[in-house]
Amino acid sequence: MPPKVLLPHNVTKDDFEWGQTLGTGSFGRVRVARYKKRADYGSDLPDRLAIKCLKKAALIKMKQVDHINNEKNILLILDHPLTVRCYGSFQDDRYLFLILELVGGGEFFTHLRRQGRFDTESARFYSAQICDIFDYLHSRNIIYRQAKTERGRRRRRHERACLPVSDLKPENMLLDRDGYVKLTNFGFAKVVEFRTDTLCGTPEYIAPEVLLNKGHGKPVDWWTLGILIYEMIVGYPPFVDEDPMGIYQKILAGKIVFPRFFDRDAKSLVKKLLQADLSKRLGNLKGGSQDVKDHRWFGPIHFDDLRNKRLPVKYKPHLKAQTSHDDTPCTERDFQRDMLSADDLSNFEFYPDSEELPPAINPAHDPFKDW
Numbered sequence: 001m002p003p004k005v006l007l008p009h010n011v012t013k014d015d016f017e018w019g020q021t022l023g024t025g026s027f028g029r030v031r032v033a034r035y036k037k038r039a040d041y042g043s044d045l046p047d048r049l050a051i052k053c054l055k056k057a058a059l060i061k062m063k064q065v066d067h068i069n070n071e072k073n074i075l076l077i078l079d080h081p082l083t084v085r086c087y088g089s090f091q092d093d094r095y096l097f098l099i100l101e102l103v104g105g106g107e108f109f110t111h112l113r114r115q116g117r118f119d120t121e122s123a124r125f126y127s128a129q130i131c132d133i134f135d136y137l138h139s140r141n142i143i144y145r146q147a148k149t150e151r152g153r154r155r156r157r158h159e160r161a162c163l164p165v166s167d168l169k170p171e172n173m174l175l176d177r178d179g180y181v182k183l184t185n186f187g188f189a190k191v192v193e194f195r196t197d198t199l200c201g202t203p204e205y206i207a208p209e210v211l212l213n214k215g216h217g218k219p220v221d222w223w224t225l226g227i228l229i230y231e232m233i234v235g236y237p238p239f240v241d242e243d244p245m246g247i248y249q250k251i252l253a254g255k256i257v258f259p260r261f262f263d264r265d266a267k268s269l270v271k272k273l274l275q276a277d278l279s280k281r282l283g284n285l286k287g288g289s290q291d292v293k294d295h296r297w298f299g300p301i302h303f304d305d306l307r308n309k310r311l312p313v314k315y316k317p318h319l320k321a322q323t324s325h326d327d328t329p330c331t332e333r334d335f336q337r338d339m340l341s342a343d344d345l346s347n348f349e350f351y352p353d354s355e356e357l358p359p360a361i362n363p364a365h366d367p368f369k370d371w
C-alpha cells in the first residue's frame with residue numbers, strides 16, 4: 001500500500017473538481033472529486049477521490065455531532081488495506097467533508113442480492129476479510145459496532161426505547177476493483193426507535209446483549225460476523241420477520257435454523273459466534289480474535305496473503321463504460337461526463353444533483369468549528 005497521505009486542513013471545496021454522486025446517506029451524499037494539486041503528491045494520492053459531504057444542520061438536528069467526530073478520528077488512524085482510506089477533512093458553513101479513497105466495485109450488498117447467496121468458498125473469502133478487519137480494529141481498541149445506548153442513567157425517558165443499528169451489514173461493505181472488501185462507515189450510529197414502522201432500519205444484525213442493554217463491546221462485532229456468514233450462505237439473515245419486534249424476539253430466543261446445504265464447518269463457526277452467552281462467544285474467549293481465525297472453517301485461508309490481496313478472487317466487479325445522463329454544457333458538467341465515462345464508476349447508480357443547499361450554520365454556534 002502507498003504511504004498514507006493527508007491533505008492540508010485548509011483545503012476548500014474550490015481545491016477540488018467535482019464529479020458525479022456515488023451514493024446518498026442519511027446526512028448527505030458521497031461525490032467523486034479530483035484534487036487540483038494532486039501532482040504534488042505523486043502516486044500516493046489517487047487521481048479520483050470519494051468525498052463524503054455531510055450536512056451540518058442535519059447532523060446537529062439528529063444529535064450526531066459526537067458520532068461524526070468519532071468517525072473522522074477513527075478513519076484518520078486506520079491503516080488497513082481492507083478499510084477505506086481517509087485523506088483528510090475540511091468544512092464550510094454548511095457541510096463537513098471527508099476525503100476518502102474511491103472504492104470502485106460498488107456495494108457488496110448489490111453483489112450479494114444479485115447472486116442470491118454465495119458458495120462456501122466465497123462466503124469464506126469475504127468473512128475472512130471482515131474477521132481480519134475486526135482483529136485489526138480490536139487490537140487498536142476500536143469497536144466497529146456502535147455504542148448508542150451508553151448514555152445509561154443520563155438518558156431521557158423518551159430515549160429509553162432507542163436502539164442502535166449494527167453497522168456491520170452488507171451495505172457498509174464496498175468492493176474494490178480487485179474484488180476485495182473495503183469496510184466503510186466508521187463510528188456512525190443511527191438511532192432506531194423501538195417501534196414497528198419503517199424508521200427501524202435494519203435490525204437483523206443487533207446482538208442480544210445490545211437489545212437487553214447489557215453492554216456492547218468487542219463481542220458484538222463477532223455476533224454480527226456470525227449473522228453475515230449466515231446471510232451470505234443462505235441469502236437472508238438467521239432472524240427474520242416482517243415486524244422488527246418479531247426480529248428482536250427471535251434474536252432473544254436464539255433459535256437458528258440451518259438449511260441442509262449449510263457447510264458443516266461454517267455451521268460450527270456460526271453457532272459459536274451467535275452465542276448469546278458472552279462468556280462462550282468465540283472471539284470473546286481467552287484467545288480473542290485468534291480463536292476465530294483459527295477456526296477450522298478458515299483453515300484454507302492464509303490471513304497474511306488475504307490482507308495483502310494475494311489470494312485468487314472468484315468475482316471481480318464488472319466494470320463497463322457508462323455515459324452521462326445530462327447534456328448541459330458547462331465546465332462542471334464536462335468534468336462530470338469525464339468522470340461518468342470512466343469505466344470504474346459503472347457500478348454506481350445515477351443520482352441527480354438537484355439537492356437544495358442546506359442552511360448555513362452560524363459560526364458562533366457551530367459545534368464543528370474546531371474540526
Ligand SMILES: Nc1ncnc2c1ncn2[C@@H]1O[C@H](COP(=O)(O)OP(=O)(O)OP(=O)(O)O)[C@@H](O)[C@H]1O
Binds near residue numbers: 029084104174188
Ligand atoms: N469511499 C467510497 N467510494 C465509493 N462509494 C462510496 C464511498 N463511500 C460511500 N460510497 C457510496 O455512497 C453511499 C452513501 O455513503 P454514506 O457513507 O454517506 O452513507 P450510508 O452508509 O449509505 O448511509 P448512512 O449515513 O445513512 O448510514 C454508499 O452506500 C456507497 O454506495
